[in-house]
Amino acid sequence: MRLLHRVIRDATDPSVVLRRVTEQALHVVAAADGAAVELLEHDTLTYVCTAGALGHALGLKLRTEGTMSGLAIDLAATLCCDDAETDDRVDREACRSVGARSLVCVPLRHPHDAQALGVLKVTSAQPAAFTADDVTTLARLAGFVAVAISAAADTARVAAEVETFNSLPSSTFVANVLDPAIVASADARRRVERVLDEGTLDVVCQPLVNLEDGTLVGAEALARFPQVDETGPLPPDRWFADAHAAGLGVRLELVAVRKAVHLLDHLPPDAYLTINVGPDVIAAPELAQILAGADPTRVVLELTEHFPVEDYERLRGALCEIRRRGTRLAIDDTGAGFASLAHILKLSPDIIKLDRDLARGIDDDPIRRSLAAALVAFAHRIGAQVVAEGLETEAELSTVRELGIALGQGYLLGRPGPPAALMASV
Known part of the structure; x- marks a missing residue:
């Protein structure tokens, strides 16, 4: 109320x-x-x-x-x-x-x-x-x-x-008259605040695999949220979008980062962990505090297409000290839109992750293959590794290998789960 x-x-x-x-x-x-x-x-x-x-x-x-x-x-x-x-x-x-x-x-x-x-x-x-x-x-x-x-x-x-009425129906009526989205926004904020207060956000990981020999090279940390109602769970992107709309996005992301870092203790010592973050989190002083207890060379910060960057100069400044300590930068969802390409041009990442939509059906689509080949050639020129996401079939796997992509991720190679399940999947 x-x-x-x-x-x-x-x-x-x-x-x-x-x-x-x-x-x-x-x-x-x-x-x-x-x-x-x-x-x-x-x-x-x-x-x-x-x-x-x-x-x-x-x-x-x-x-x-x-x-x-x-x-x-x-x-x-x-x-x-x-x-x-x-x-x-x-x-x-x-x-x-x-x-x-x-x-x-x-x-x-x-x-x-x-x-x-x-x-x-x-x-x-x-x-x-x-x-x-x-x-x-x-x-x-x-x-x-x-x-x-x-x-x-x-x-x-x-x-x-x-x-003064202290009545939920009255307040809901007024809110919906002012803006039908207000009640939904209030519900979303309440939902996010409950997760933050109760600590019910969980983190699983999905394997990143060497496509030549099938060995585990790393894992991506993925946030998971409790089920809201009988309709089933909301996707993580929706949770983070609602949190940012409510002014709680950075706080929720930092909670996810903190939980993700703990997964490093359960991975092989030579495996790295990629963690999704937005530009505001990269610039937050709390991030450095969270990463201080981890081996920086085993952490990759993954910036995605879903987070707009308003100030690249500020972001580069924040990344400079983080990368100086050995933490690497990955650009996620490359090929999904213009933002990821702008991230690559302005931030010079260590890892480029090809969007799952680009990998889907790549074995049967010459346009997808051409675009992927161009991105691979560009990555090689700037000294970045390439990861193909969303691999689900042997034909897709074979095609990306032919294109010179050495690392992959997708249901074919392992589904998201706890570290123990990840180790058993590769």
Whole structure:
């Protein structure tokens, strides 16, 4: 119930609407470098939400008297100042303090009783930054902005009353009206939190095999989760996606990494372990702490297609120290999409894992063979090993060997299971 109330509060938070108003004001008026919503209380205007160059001015309070914002409210008209240094309608010192040389002030009125709500203001550090079209556009939007702000405040007030009912059906009703996905998101978060609290995430491993002689060279650690209901277990990708959507993704991944590292004690001393991680986990200081107790030369961090990389420079920096200690990097799902190829080009991995969809039916598909051959040739040029994933038939195995791929993984070579089962499968 508390979680549902929290997501309702988040969904009805008026500050979210205010933030969107200021952000969009910067987009709709290209010359603007700052935007603010000033709300009126008695004879004082307060910057309750700011964006861009006015970001630092959050909380600033101004008297309505002697300001262009106050004059716009009094005249019920959108006003434009071309130069705050020469325009007597503005508070010159206030404009200097926020770095505004030119500005547009749009009065906002309550849609029901026309009472003044405040002002939407856009600013620029340059004089004469705004055109007549800019002023007209903002003036036309004033009614919509006022309705949006007023509606958000009313919705938040009524939603808050629902909390006093202390009723799950009432809260669920409100949440589903706001957004049908909210309840599902709350359920997913609750499910992930339960796994984290109860420690019910398990880790199994699948063998990585030398395709020439069938010997075990390593294993991939794979997370397994408890069954949710009678419909059966959810796939691990869904669990991690739900966790990241709830802001718990890094925490859940680190739990999986911690459990995976313990598998090393049950593998042959010359076998390595690959562990799936996202870029945020690689950059997390907790990862180094977890790996500190393991032989770094037996650990391979596996970055997959499913994790977008927003900042490769930051990721390379985090990987540099980890790889310096001997831990290797693998790129998973290569061939499944553009992201994995970008990972390879920008991160220079030690191991490239060909996606299972590329290996499936490769013996009977010349296009798959050509793509795999190209990736193998590229890997050889950069000094990376290649692993073919998803091998399920002898024909697929024979074909990837002919292409020069020395390592493989798949149901044909061994299914995921505990280390004891892995040892018996090869």
